[in-house]
Amino acid sequence: MPTLVPRRLSEALDALADDPSLTVLAGGTDVMVGVNYGQRRPAGVLSLRRVPELRGWHVDDDEVVLGSATTYTDLLAPDLARRLPALAAAARTVGSPPIRNTGTIGGNIGTASPAGDTLPVLFAVEAQVEVASAGGTRTVPVSEVVVGPKRTALAAGELVTAVRVPVAAGPQEFLKVGVRNAMVIAIASCALVVDLTRRQVTCALGSVGPVPVRDTAAEMWLRARVDWDGGRLSHQSVVEGFGRRMAAAARPIDDHRAPAAYRRYAIEILARRALERAWCAS
Amino acid sequence: MTDVRARPRQRGREAPAGRVGDSVRRPDGPTKVQGRFAFSSDLEADGMLWGRTLRSPHPHARIRAIDLGPALAIGGVACVVTADDVGGAATYGLIAADQPVFASDVVRFVGEPVAAVAADHPDTAQRAIDAIVVHYEPIPPLVDPQRAADAPSIHPDGNVIRRVRIRHGDPGVTGDVVVDGTYDVGMQDQAFMGPESGLAVPDGSGGVDLWVATQWIHHDRDQVAACLGLPADKVRVHLGGVGGAFGAREDVSIHVHACLLALRSGQPVKMSYLRDESFLGHVHRHPAQMRYRHHATYDGRLVKVEAEITLDGGAYASSSSAVVANAARFACGPYRVPNALVDAVAVRTNNPPCGAMRGFGAVQVCFAHESQMDKLAQRLGIPPVELRLLNAMATGDVLPTGQRITGTAPVAECLRAAVAHPLPAEPGDELLERPGGAGRTADLRRVRRGVGVAVGFKNLMYSEGFDDDSEARVRLDDGVAFVSCAVAEVGQGFVTIAGQVVRSVLGVATVVLEPADTASVGSAGSSSASRQTWMSGGAVLRASRLVADQVRSALARRLGVPPESLLLTDEGRITSADADAHTPPEVDVTVAQAAGREVFEATAVHKHRLTEPLDAETGQGQADVSYAFAAHRAVVDVDIDLGLVRVVQVATGQDVGKVLNPAQVTGQIEGGIAQGVGLAVMEEIVLTDGLVRNPSFTDYLIPTFADAPEVLATCIEQPEPGAPFGAKGVGEPPTISSTAAVVAAIRSATGVDVSRVPVHPWDLI
């Protein structure tokens, strides 16, 4: 069976409908590691390299529609970065330049790693994921696509084709803790998104749960303590309170990278710092 | 003889111009930057098969049965070998031959080789490996080194590899002040970039040629021949291009396996480990648990040092008996210590085998003794630098082994030089210069800077009576010098030095370095113990001088003058010995010019003065040839809430004897410091019940470009008596005290009493 390199999305979807067991290959930065080490033996490969509909991005009203083949390097380009600053901040921390040139946002979603760097941002902005199959398309909140550690709710024959991310309507922060300064898997991360128009704050945590963690109660607690008109927090203690709430929401585990207790503690610091910075910025 | 292609064909490298003392460019630089340099993993041969190794998933288990049938049934598989196919010695080892080529009845560590396969493609070989069925009966593993000595033996040689006791001075004396500490060093990995690899080619008459990346081709040849049951001359080991070593290539890896497969199949066999296998396939640095007690006077003079040191040698001995002797000899640090009690032991466990890594036992004890010195400094209210200067060793002082230092020992100078360097600027707006980097975690209000110092030392050359030598042959032929020396060039730049030495003696422009193999020249010894410049540089120097002498004699005969009337200079020239006499034009030429078209050749062996073993009860003995010292000062910034560390700067003063090539010395210093930084803040093989949890670069983290500190280095040049050119080896010292300095800086920044390396963020909060 040859490696399939379709030239149109419809070809890709038809191929996937014919054989849902095909291994979908976008950037390959996750799939190829398993292939090189003999852990993955694809029966067939569907490469998305030349599917034009998956590349590029455009602005649709107050959303940016990112083709799922948008790379991390693409996300760092000034035009995108200023519209989606937290996503750009996250993209900057992924791997290394060659990895960023190749890895895609669709891949980050499809791999659904608990440590996937863009995922806390996508959860915090409540990104919508466009999914297509030969049978049609659907648009789903990212939290309904990334449903478990390395588990998505994509059905057989489905591909992520695009991600809709709201243009920043206020300050956004992304902070990631790693033991080394580059090329490091997050042991805790925090995405904080302030929407000044809607007057809400959302926060999602990475690497401290099977999927990114939000706590809507904490978000509402915070929202109520923001002096939206004055552009400040009602009291300094709000920062500490928010940090504690987010730390309590985290569900970290011990593993060979870091102990759970540190991860939870780090979240408290990250949430506080993200909030402080967001409020200095706004 | 099969034509081995190293694309392009491997040939001697011409060395660019430049003599001893110049920053001569390395001769293999151009081919390396073009990607044409043939590493051992780049070799290929017609009809080549690919080899793969089957390794134990258990840290300790009996092997009840091995079923090779499913592997042999796979198309493309040429052969499978196990312990039953080892025709010679079943075991090998650097010092004691205690390690099986293949496990037969028991496996003793995760990753122990059980079988090997040769097939037409690496994927076929891997499928064959996966198809072999081994019936294991797991046994509870012994993984706690503190319990090893009293636990049931996991090996016929017992669980104690070696104990070293040092009793120096008066055991009963005490000091005004006593400081205790317990220190741990985790398992570091050499993590060279070029994975274990090579090519074995059967010669058709029962012998084999092996191209391999290694540190000592002759010792490899001896072990391989013994295991194959062949006489030494039927096994020829050729140096394949080496992608770094740092001690991890002292033990054989693919060697016997590849040769067995090649001889069995009758075809060349290439083996090249993937990175996960590489982490299992070589020895690591010994984890250490150390308990220390320092006694001092109120005014800061060391009175006595007591140390108990346990090194986890893992399943097989490798060079553990030498590492533990090093740990013991250097346990007290480069200080005047009139009384010392040191008990060091290397034990056997079912953890991965440990052996040589740059620093060889001195790194671990340096962390302990320097941590102790800082504790003492704090207790006494004496600044850390001053306390060290007060006690610093110098020429004429005596080690705890009773050996008096007769060579140079500029400990104080190294320390003063290290701390004389300017301190770095405070962190500013640049994100990457803050702890946490692009992760954007840092809040500058919560970043504290710390400064720490450390001093360390170790032996140069092998010790305890090891009769080491190195051989080199130099041939002068029509203005070109050809050097044959079996040194394993592992990146350190011996190939450059060799050319510099020859040019300095013979005045040639062109020096060609012949490829190294065991058939063409005698042993040059191991590229380890910071010994090659001294020993093999010495051999090349001797051989060159013999050639120069021959040329002088020939010229003297031609001129009809006594040879003593002609002088050989340091720039490779022959001049008249009598400055006043009329100098004929045939004189005052380079040696090469004087040689004309006549061919001159000499072979020489360089040895160092003999050393002694240590007394088994007291650890006393003249065990070492020479010592090298280094001091480091580290500056770190720590995010005191998250515990993230950025190593900002490491400054050093290093005792080098004489700088033969400034650029290469800088390279050794910067590279060694990076490894020291790695051990301080990020590098550790994580084990759970003997299982390696992080056999990949994803989770075994070494410093990247973004983690490397600024390095400021001063070389202290006090020529070492007895060393060719007075040059000391420079490979290891930069690694020895850099770790301790970084940790001292972290303590200073955080106030946390760190006692284990690598330091994790969660240790600091």
Place this chain on the structure above:
Amino acid sequence: MVRVVRAEAYELVVNGVVRRVDGALETESLLRVLRDRLGLPGAKNACEQGECGSCSVLVDGVLVCSCLELAAAAAGCEVTTIEGFAPEGASAGAEPSDALLTDVQQAMVDAGGVQCGFCTPGFVVAIHDLLDRVPRPTGPEVREALAGNLCRCTGYGRILAAVEQVVSVRTAGPAT
């Protein structure tokens, strides 16, 4: 029963030359095809996980880890390996010789940025890519851009010096 799938023959354009790959396994990475089938061992196999940069090549002008590229899926792409870097003016297909070094390669040799050399091809490719995009990078920009290339021998100091040397010479312009 493990299935072994052979890819249909495909073509890669490598260093400007069309190369046919026949009989490769579908699962072979571009790195493996370059090294084991196309006689181009310059890209290195230090990790084959995208964690070290020793396999760095350009694919359609973009810096990537060749170990993470499925070769069969790169059919038709233009691949530039270390073997394809030569100074301007060097004729294509010329025999490699020690004299034909780009300024980056020469600087790496001059500055002492090469020890064992295993990481070196990856660095040369990455440095060329960086300087083509950012002609005068700051120190931190260099460090971040090259953070994907691991070196175990040099500690990176001499490599930084090499990059600074190239930038300084290129900025000064042609020698008068």
